[in-house]
Amino acid sequence: MRRTLRALLAAGAAAIAARADPRATYLDASAPIEARVGDLLPRLTQDEKLSLVGGDRDFYIRPIPRLSIPEVKMSDGPLGVRNYGPSTAYPATVGLAATWDAALARDYGASVGRDARARGVGIVLAPAVNIIRVPQNGRNFEYLSEDPYLSGVFASQIVSGIQSQGVAATVKHFDANNQETNRGTIDERIGERALREIYLPAFRAAVTGGHAWAVMDASNRINGTYCSANDWLNNKVLKGEWRFTGLVMSDWSTTHDALGAANGGLDLEMPKGGSMSPAALRALLESGKVSQATLDDKVRRILRLEIANGFLDRAQESSSTPKDDSKSAEMALRIEREAVVLLKNDRYALPLATKRMKRIVVLGPNADAYPSGGGSSRVEPFHYVSVLEGLQKAAGRRAKVDLLAGAATDDEAQSIRSADAAIVCVGFNEGLEGEGNDRTFELPAGQADLIRRVAALNPRTIVVVNSGGAVATADWIGRVPAVLQAWYPGQEGGKAVAEIITGAVNPSGKLPLSYGRRAEDSGSFGNYPGSNGRVDYAEGIFVGYRWFDSKGVKPLFPFGFGLSYTTFTYSKIVVDQTDDGRRTVTFSVTNNGNRGGDEISEIFVSAPVLSRVPRAVRELKGFCRIGLAADETRTVTVVLDPDTFSYFDESKGAWAVEPGSYTIAVGSSSRDIQLTAPVDVP
Numbered sequence: 223m224r225r226t227l228r229a230l231l232a233a234g235a236a237a238i239a240a241r242a243d244p245r246a247t248y249l250d251a252s253a254p255i256e257a258r259v260g261d262l263l264p265r266l267t268q269d270e271k272l273s274l275v276g277g278d279r280d281f282y283i284r285p286i287p288r289l290s291i292p293e294v295k296m297s298d299g300p301l302g303v304r305n306y307g308p309s310t311a312y313p314a315t316v317g318l319a320a321t322w323d324a325a326l327a328r329d330y331g332a333s334v335g336r337d338a339r340a341r342g343v344g345i346v347l348a349p350a351v352n353i354i355r356v357p358q359n360g361r362n363f364e365y366l367s368e369d370p371y372l373s374g375v376f377a378s379q380i381v382s383g384i385q386s387q388g389v390a391a392t393v394k395h396f397d398a399n400n401q402e403t404n405r406g407t408i409d410e411r412i413g414e415r416a417l418r419e420i421y422l423p424a425f426r427a428a429v430t431g432g433h434a435w436a437v438m439d440a441s442n443r444i445n446g447t448y449c450s451a452n453d454w455l456n457n458k459v460l461k462g463e464w465r466f467t468g469l470v471m472s473d474w475s476t477t478h479d480a481l482g483a484a485n486g487g488l489d490l491e492m493p494k495g496g497s498m499s500p501a502a503l504r505a506l507l508e509s510g511k512v513s514q515a516t517l518d519d520k521v522r523r524i525l526r527l528e529i530a531n532g533f534l535d536r537a538q539e540s541s542s543t544p545k546d547d548s549k550s551a552e553m554a555l556r557i558e559r560e561a562v563v564l565l566k567n568d569r570y571a572l573p574l575a576t577k578r579m580k581r582i583v584v585l586g587p588n589a590d591a592y593p594s595g596g597g598s599s600r601v602e603p604f605h606y607v608s609v610l611e612g613l614q615k616a617a618g619r620r621a622k623v624d625l626l627a628g629a630a631t632d633d634e635a636q637s638i639r640s641a642d643a644a645i646v647c648v649g650f651n652e653g654l655e656g657e658g659n660d661r662t663f664e665l666p667a668g669q670a671d672l673i674r675r676v677a678a679l680n681p682r683t684i685v686v687v688n689s690g691g692a693v694a695t696a697d698w699i700g701r702v703p704a705v706l707q708a709w710y711p712g713q714e715g716g717k718a719v720a721e722i723i724t725g726a727v728n729p730s731g732k733l734p735l736s737y738g739r740r741a742e743d744s745g746s747f748g749n750y751p752g753s754n755g756r757v758d759y760a761e762g763i764f765v766g767y768r769w770f771d772s773k774g775v776k777p778l779f780p781f782g783f784g785l786s787y788t789t790f791t792y793s794k795i796v797v798d799q800t801d802d803g804r805r806t807v808t809f810s811v812t813n814n815g816n817r818g819g820d821e822i823s824e825i826f827v828s829a830p831v832l833s834r835v836p837r838a839v840r841e842l843k844g845f846c847r848i849g850l851a852a853d854e855t856r857t858v859t860v861v862l863d864p865d866t867f868s869y870f871d872e873s874k875g876a877w878a879v880e881p882g883s884y885t886i887a888v889g890s891s892s893r894d895i896q897l898t899a900p901v902d903v904p
């Protein structure tokens with residue numbers, strides 16, 4: 223009896239001794255992060271380490287109470303903090319990219335970070351930055367662009383914004399989650415040059431530029447190995463070349479074997495330690511197949527993220543930030559105002575002169591709706607503004623704005639015919655576009671027919687499209703004078719779209735992706751969705767406009783295209799260089815119209831004609847967004863990155879620069895080049 227008592231007392235004393243020592247370095251917020259991590263790691267028992275590398279309760283990292291380590295709460299996602307009830311629903315990030323407004327992207331990230339803190343969330347599972355390779359991909363709306371440079375700028379800025387609020391960002395899905403069809407098993411065969419030049423850059427920017435604290439592996443395989451066990455991807459490239467010091471988590475239930483994941487660079491298996499379970503890891507450690515150093519590195523990365531983001535020093539929940547924050551709503555509105563792309567505006571159909579109008583009719587499945595793609599990024603808002611409501615508010619004092627169920631009956635036809643304008647809101651929504659399935663290129667059944675019917679009744683028919691990217695337009699676009707690409711507009715979207723339709727806001731968005739005439743025009747066509755479990759990225763680097771340009775295929779609307787209610791002209795290009803050798807492009811832009819507007823200027827670089835390897839006709843290497851009052855001229859300078867002229871030489875397994883005469887072009891789209899200048903690269 224006495225011995226048992228003694229043993230119990232000894233165990234109790236040990237446990238108490240192991241309790242958090244308030245004087246311990248790891249609890250000292252003023253101590254360097256690495257010193258704190260180094261002090262904490264050895265205090266964990268092996269069981270605690272083994273438990274930490276598997277998630278808990280679907281969206282948590284376990285706490286270790288005896289060491290005062292709190293649980294860490296996660297939440298999706300790219301369109302807002304969606305997991306814990308209603309939240310601010312921002313426009314789809316493909317729309318954010320359509321703003322070409324890097325500063326706005328950072329502000330957006332900070333807004334999401336504030337929303338996260340209001341809910342005690344420590345890790346946001348965003349941004350999602352995969353390249354838009356396939357127009358029908360169900361998750362394009364959560365992504366950014368077909369271009370790696372534009373994607374990288376936005377990825378980096380969103381990460382910086384989120385993390386400025388004491389919340390860790392998780393850049394996903396690493397890598398090449400470019401289709402939802404068979405996403406959990408598909409084996410993508412991608413050449414290293416295409417990986418390096420197209421599919422990796424946005425992640426590199428998020429990690430090396432934005433300093434993302436977390437990366438989420440994709441569910442697919444790349445060149446035969448699942449991303450969650452991909453040593454080349456996670457260890458060689460991410461942790462080796464890019465010196466990533468944060469943690470790599472799996473996508474949910476996409477880890478397939480403990481050994482591959484443990485040695486392939488996975489640090490945290492979500493939603494739980496199913497493959498990398500404590501028992502499986504213990505066996506692998508005992509057999510020597512996984513080293514203790516490997517396990518310790520995983521735990522160190524998790525502890526580093528927690529310490530660096532202050533999770534041990536303060537409460538993660540910020541009670542001073544409202545969950546339904548008006549500042550966040552304002553951000554959602556600001557983004558959509560800049561995201562909408564005016565694709566067509568014949569005969570100045572827009573803006574509507576509502577002062578002279580008596581009645582406007584609004585139709586279509588998305589007219590009185592909150593459209594947003596489905597899946598883990600879908601946020602249910604506290605409130606939203608539909609296009610109908612937005613127009614009623616924007617034009618309602620002057621013109622009557624009525625919702626019509628369709629254009630089939632005589633009284634509907636009469637109502638449309640007699641209206642001053644007809645707005646047809648079409649596209650997709652949850653269940654038609656979203657995670658888990660790819661969508662059709664064609665609009666959902668009946669929508670093209672509805673557009674044609676309305677256009678036959680009213681010459682001022684305006685089409686508003688909600689989608690994550692290009693849709694089929696061939697059998698209706700010629701019958702309407704105006705088309706707006708509104709993406710998924712977020713909770714304030716109806717207000718923004720109405721402000722653009724009525725002219726209160728001048729549209730400025732430009733396409734971050736090509737709008738092909740047909741699905742067949744895309745570079746991925748014929749190499750999607752793959753067969754026998756495998757898909758070949760045979761187009762290599764020729765994705766999006768790179769494909770259209772190299773094949774001489776004319777897109778319906780090119781990458782970087784968007785109209786305004788005013789017009790801009792360009793002049794006086796000068797190419798120079800900074801003291802540290804980076805090229806600079808200086809040029810002037812004039813607003814020729816009678817109203818203010820923002821112009822997005824795009825800088826493209828073309829390699830020498832006689833190049834050693836196949837090169838894209840032109841590649842985006844810079845951009846800027848310029849606000850100009852009527853008749854105003856401004857001169858701007860864009861500084862290009864040091865690697866502007868590089869390509870990846872597969873024969874050397876390294877980046878290279880070919881000497882020769884390059885062309886720097888300034889365009890208002892990739893197909894509307896305004897200025898060019900030669901540049902000799904030694």
Ligand code: GLC
Nearest residue numbers: 298299347394395473474598
């Ligand atoms: C899903 C998604 C991922 C999301 C996660 C948690 O599988 O692919 O983007 O963050 O699960 O919801």
